[in-house]
Every structure is written in C-alpha cells, then in structure tokens.
Amino acid sequence: MEEKKNKEELNPMANSVAAPFSEEIPNMTMNNNSFIFPFSSTTTTTIFDMMPPAPSKASSSSFDGGFMDLLAVHDYNPFLFDCITTTTTTTTTQIDHYPLPSQVDGSEVLNTPASPNSTSISSSSNEATVVDANNINEYHSGKAEDEDGDGGKGHEQDQHRKTKKQLKPKKKKQKKQREPRFAFMTKSEVDQLDDGYRWRKYGQKAVKNSPYPRSYYRCTTAGCGVKKRVERSSEDPTTVVTTYEGQHTHPCPATSRASLSFMQYGNGGSLGSHHFMLPHHQQQQQQFHQAFTRDSTTPPLNTTSDFVNSSSFNPFSQDQQDHHQSFVPSRMTVFRDNGLLQDIVPTQMRNEKNEDE
DNA sequence: CGTATTTGACCCGCGC
DNA sequence: GCGCGGGTCAAATACG
Numbered sequence: 001m002e003e004k005k006n007k008e009e010l011n012p013m014a015n016s017v018a019a020p021f022s023e024e025i026p027n028m029t030m031n032n033n034s035f036i037f038p039f040s041s042t043t044t045t046t047i048f049d050m051m052p053p054a055p056s057k058a059s060s061s062s063f064d065g066g067f068m069d070l071l072a073v074h075d076y077n078p079f080l081f082d083c084i085t086t087t088t089t090t091t092t093t094q095i096d097h098y099p100l101p102s103q104v105d106g107s108e109v110l111n112t113p114a115s116p117n118s119t120s121i122s123s124s125s126n127e128a129t130v131v132d133a134n135n136i137n138e139y140h141s142g143k144a145e146d147e148d149g150d151g152g153k154g155h156e157q158d159q160h161r162k163t164k165k166q167l168k169p170k171k172k173k174q175k176k177q178r179e180p181r182f183a184f185m186t187k188s189e190v191d192q193l194d195d196g197y198r199w200r201k202y203g204q205k206a207v208k209n210s211p212y213p214r215s216y217y218r219c220t221t222a223g224c225g226v227k228k229r230v231e232r233s234s235e236d237p238t239t240v241v242t243t244y245e246g247q248h249t250h251p252c253p254a255t256s257r258a259s260l261s262f263m264q265y266g267n268g269g270s271l272g273s274h275h276f277m278l279p280h281h282q283q284q285q286q287q288f289h290q291a292f293t294r295d296s297t298t299p300p301l302n303t304t305s306d307f308v309n310s311s312s313f314n315p316f317s318q319d320q321q322d323h324h325q326s327f328v329p330s331r332m333t334v335f336r337d338n339g340l341l342q343d344i345v346p347t348q349m350r351n352e353k354n355e356d357e
Numbered sequence: 358c359g360t361a362t363t364t365g366a367c368c369c370g371c372g373c
Numbered sequence: 374g375c376g377c378g379g380g381t382c383a384a385a386t387a388c389g
Binding site for chain 1: 377381382
C-alpha cells in the first residue's frame with residue numbers, strides 16, 4: 001500500500017521534455033540509415049534502421065520479451081514524435097500491428113551503443129524491436145508474473161470472478177486488430193510522462209527479464225480507446241519506454257491554447273505534420289518525416305493534432321499534476337498566451353536562431 | 358462518496 | 374494439447 005505512492009510519483013521534476021519531433025527536427029542529420037537528432041548539446045537521439053532489417057530470429061531471443069518489444073514503423077502517428085522529450089535521451093518509433101513481444105521475429109533492431117546518452121531504435125515495416133544497448137539481465141519470472149506478494153485479497157474475490165466469468169463468458173474476439181502502436185524511450189525518473197491526456201491504470205504485469213513491472217493505461221475519455229504501456233528498462237532504470245496504441249478521438253483535455261497556437265503557427269489548422277516548422281530546416285525535416293512514415297503523403301492522423309494539443313508541449317500543464325507528473329520542459333518551447341510559438345527548438349538552435357536575427 | 362489504483366484471475370495467441 | 378507470457382478484467386482498496 002505504501003509503495004503505491006512511491007511507485008510512480010517519485011520526482012515530478014525528473015522528467016524530460018519532449019522535443020518536437022516530427023519532421024521539424026532542426027539540425028537533424030542523416031547518416032546512412034540512421035538519424036541523429038541533436039536536441040541539445042547533451043541530447044542525442046538516434047534512430048537506426050529506417051529500413052526493414054532482415055529478419056533475425058536468433059537475436060530476438062536474447063531480448064525475449066524484453067522491455068522494448070515492439071517497434072515497427074508504419075503509418076506512424078506523428079503525435080508522439082512531437083512529444084518526446086527528455087533531458088537526455090528519447091527515442092521514438094511507431095509500432096504497428098505488433099506481434100507479442102516474445103514472438104517478435106519479423107525484425108528487430110539492436111541498439112547501437114553510439115554513446116552513453118544516445119538511444120537507438122530500429123524498426124521494420126511490419127514489426128520491429130527496440131533494444132537497449134545494454135545487456136539484459138537474466139531475470140527469471142515464473143508464470144505468475146504478478147508475484148509481488150499481496151496475498152491479501154484472496155479467494156473470496158476469486159469466487160466472485162469465477163462465477164462472473166462463467167456466467168458471462170467473454171465474447172469471442174476475433175483476431176484482435178491491434179491499433180497502430182508507437183513507442184519511445186525517455187530518460188526519466190518518473191514512469192508516467194504527462195502527455196496531456198488523462199490515463200487510468202488498468203493493469204500491471206511483471207515483465208519477463210525485467211525487475212520492473214509494465215503498467216497499462218487507458219485514456220479515461222469516454223469513447224477513446226487509446227492505451228499506453230509504460231515500462232522501465234531493466235538495464236537502465238532511468239529509461240522509460242512508453243508505448244501508445246491507438247488514436248485519441250478527442251482533443252487533449254489539457255490544452256487548448258497551446259494547440260491553437262500551434263495551429264496558428266503551423267499551417268493554420270491541420271497541424272498535420274507541420275507543427276514546429278522551422279523554415280530553414282524544412283528540408284531536413286522532410287527527410288526525417290519521410291523516413292519515419294515511409295510515405296510522406298500519408299495524411300496525418302488525428303492524433304497528431306491531438307497530441308500537439310497535449311501538454312507535452314504544454315507549458316501550462318501544471319494543472320495536471322494532480323494526476324500525473326508533468327513534463328518539465330527544459331529546453332523546449334513554450335507557448336505563450338498570445339499563441340505565439342516561443343521556443344520550440346532546442347536551446348542550441350535557439351541560440352543559432354538568435355544570432356540570425 | 359466519487360474516482361483512481363491495485364492486483365489476482367482470466368483470456369488468448371503462440372511455440373513447442 | 375499444454376504451457377508460457379502478454380494483455381485485460383473487475384472487485385477490493387486507497388485516496389482526495
């Protein structure tokens with residue numbers, strides 16, 4: 001019980017900040033098949049293997065069910081790119097109809113230990129796996145994942161449940177069509193990154209080969225089926241892997257002003273893939289976008305704007321702290337009341353920009 | 358008292 | 374078919 005609070009509300013300030021991601025990453029460089037995003041002098045995000053890697057079953061087993069199972073790039077939802085932020089590192093990737101993590105075999109990507117504070121991701125058209133550069137502990141977990149003793153509520157509940165389930169068997173789901181998934185890694189001491197939406201936790205499972213549990217959240221907005229999973233890297237406890245699934249069917253509850261400002265700044269309404277546009281970086285941004293979407297003509301998903309609406313960018317997001325920790329934008333922009341985009345680019349870029357002016 | 362979280366059981370897909 | 378493991382359910386519990 002007491003752990004309860006400790007668990008995820010450690011340090012509200014520990015969080016990072018999302019750097020505007022989509023195609024507007026300034027100074028992004030492309031190097032073979034990886035991208036490097038110099039968010040700041042201390043932050044480098046690298047994304048590897050934009051092309052589907054050759055399937056490699058053997059290697060995937062090493063990470064069998066490891067924390068970053070998924071990542072397959074498809075029609076990614078740019079919204080996440082927009083939000084990823086961290087003080088040190090963030091990696092993003094989109095996942096699509098993924099296989100169960102332990103069964104990923106279509107592709108996988110190994111993280112290349114480029115530098116201590118860089119992370120890599122890889123993906124493939126169908127499936128992908130993101131793996132941390134670090135080794136993975138042999139963490140043995142038995143079948144009953146949730147063995148963190150509680151033992152409190154035992155049998156009575158059982159009976160209830162059994163009865164209930166017997167009476168009301170679940171509908172036979174036909175192959176569950178998975179929503180597109182999108183994951184990213186964040187260096188953060190808190191598990192729950194505040195992305196502006198409100199989430200309700202509906203489950204937690206122990207993760208194979210990891211001492212850290214995986215938490216399951218669902219968007220609390222009625223009718224919105226977006227889910228997200230949050231887990232901490234077993235090797236690098238400072239890294240949190242967040243996986244989003246689905247698209248929000250509603251605007252972000254946390255913001256409205258911020259989103260408006262984006263809209264004004266951007267292309268006037270459909271944020272689509274044009275938020276945070278920095279004219280002199282357009283080209284690079286475009287490259288980036290293309291790399292991730294594999295089809296730059298794909299219309300942006302609703303979520304994009306939703307996410308932009310969200311508070312990952314929202315400097316006003318403190319009002320959300322009653323539920324989850326907020327990002328603490330340290331080197332990223334801030335939207336002012338007047339709706340102007342103040343500073344979306346990394347400090348580095350800002351300086352550069354200032355010099356221009 | 359309403360809402361969010363916890364947590365063991367259940368469901369289901371997959372590999373063997 | 375069985376076991377494993379990921380994902381989900383939902384009653385109990387905690388919290389504001």
